[in-house]
Amino acid sequence: MTQQSKIRLATAEDSALILSFIKGLAEYEKMADQVVATEQKLTQTLFGDKAAAEVVIVEYQGQPAGFALFFHNYSTFLAQPGLYLEDLFVLPAFRGKGLGKLLLSYLANLAVERGCGRFEWSVLDWNQPAIDFYQSQGAKLMHDWRITRLTGAELQALAAQYQQ
Template identity: 80%
Template sequence: MSWKRWRWALLTPRKQLATLKRRQGCALAAFFYYPTLLLDDVLLMEKIMSAQISLRLATQDDLATILSFIKGLAEYEKLSDQVVADEEKLRETLFGSKAYAEVVIAEYLQQAAGFALFFHNYSTFLAKPGIYLEDLFVLPAFRGKGLGKLLLSYLAKLAVERNCGRLEWSVLDWNQPAIDFYQSQGAQLLHDWRINRLTGQQLVALAQQYPTS
């Protein structure tokens, strides 16, 4: 590998972007100057630099947007019948006195186009916190523009900054496009693990088995 490639590989993403803006003015030109870059990464940088794509933390003013994204994801996953969330419940659990999760909104040309909802978990093996990605969704009209990759890379960056040991999420086994995308970003599918869940009456029934005195 040439010294230029080594120097580029050692830069943080923010410094890479600053270098591209300073030296080339156009991210696409960097593809020829820095051959280690993937074309998709270059095009994504170009969109960011031209202010087409941006990320921001959600606020209470985004409740309707967040709910619409949740319903959009549920529809895509064929799980709309399971959605009981409403704006008031989201307000209480996301922006109340105790926030149970965080939300990042992705915008394309200043229009809300996708989101990521996540929270911290914990690894006893690593003795470190982790980030669990509950929802990642981009509206159909904005897919293929790099929003999903930007959201995922932001969460990875956040995990590193918060000294987390893991970034984890689940994916439906029939959702091959999502599986392919995640694996292209370096994610591992954990075939030996199965999700266990208690909800509704099953959750209440088990809770009632705990002795009260």
């Protein structure tokens, strides 16, 4: 970390800031219409009794500049927990100052400290700057894997098929 930047754990008081970062990321990814998160939901799900994820904020010269949201998963093959990076975003005005690398190295260090066997994340296939950056940090693209997802009506329909 440079003297001009620092990483801190987010608190419930950061919910509005986190939401602004989420909206900035969604705009960059051309998905702004998909954001339904609210400050209240973020406070509940990130800082409530059953926190679903953790967030760190990176600051540059005392100004919030970006965030990373992450959680633990589990590798059955390794029989170890892993760290999954859901989102990483640095405001455009602060890009090129090493803050993305700082966030990634912080999380890699956290994964090692917590005994994780993997540190993983997804990247959009059109986001070549991000792909190049991640590969420059030693990350490997997993070309054989595809993300699958159920949400909304499809999730509800499959859940309704369960019979106890």
